Amino acid sequence: xxxxxYKVKGVDYEVEIAEVEGNVAKVNVNGIPFExxxxxxxxxxxxxxxxxPRVQAPQPAAPAAPVAPAAPVAAAPAAPAGAGAPLKxxxxxxxxxxxxxxxxxxxxxxVVMVLEAMKMQNNIESEYAxxxxxxxxxxxxxxxxxxxxxxxx
Numbered sequence: 001x002x003x004x005x006y007k008v009k010g011v012d013y014e015v016e017i018a019e020v021e022g023n024v025a026k027v028n029v030n031g032i033p034f035e036x037x038x039x040x041x042x043x044x045x046x047x048x049x050x051x052x053p054r055v056q057a058p059q060p061a062a063p064a065a066p067v068a069p070a071a072p073v074a075a076a077p078a079a080p081a082g083a084g085a086p087l088k089x090x091x092x093x094x095x096x097x098x099x100x101x102x103x104x105x106x107x108x109x110x111v112v113m114v115l116e117a118m119k120m121q122n123n124i125e126s127e128y129a130x131x132x133x134x135x136x137x138x139x140x141x142x143x144x145x146x147x148x149x150x151x152x153x
Contacts, residue, residue: 006120084133084153087126089143093117097139104132106152113137113149128152 006013016028023038097114106112106126113124133153137143 004122008120084130084151085128086148087112087124087128087150087152089115089145089147089149090124091115091117091122092144093122093142095137095139095141095143095149096121098135098137100132100135100150102132102135106130106132115143124149126152 002017004015004017006015014030017025018028018033019026020038025036025038027034027036093115094117095113096116098112099114100106100110100112107129108126110126111123112126112132115122115124130152132150134151135149136151137147137149143149
């Protein structure tokens with residue numbers, strides 16, 4: 001169930017998509033239910049499943065032995081530019097605002113940019129948790145549906 005905020009000619013609307021089956025969507029606009037016929041079916045966005053890392057059980061301690069000083073450990077390298085999962089445009093439109101920068105950490109559901117489509121501002125949310133490794137668009141760019149807008153690693 002997705003919720004969106006729209007402003008049309010100065011009037012605010014809260015739209016909640018309850019269910020989509022084929023080309024029929026059941027939506028609530030400001031609490032009023034509607035069935036909307038779509039020109040083409042929508043593919044539901046798939047969110048990755050987060051799992052906890054596996055932790056190995058501790059091993060029994062070995063007898064005490066003299067310990068040599070450890071060598072300094074280098075910091076882990078940052079993800080290479082462009083590495084990670086692509087965030088694609090869900091519909092054609094014009095990018096009006098990019099809300100993140102390369103190197104910034106984002107979580108699932110964080111608004112990373114705003115896309116104007118059919119005179120409506122659409123918040124584009126991150127589908128992944130991670131660090132922004134590259135941004136392929138800037139404010140004012142026009143994108144087609146499915147175009148890669150940024151990469152999150």
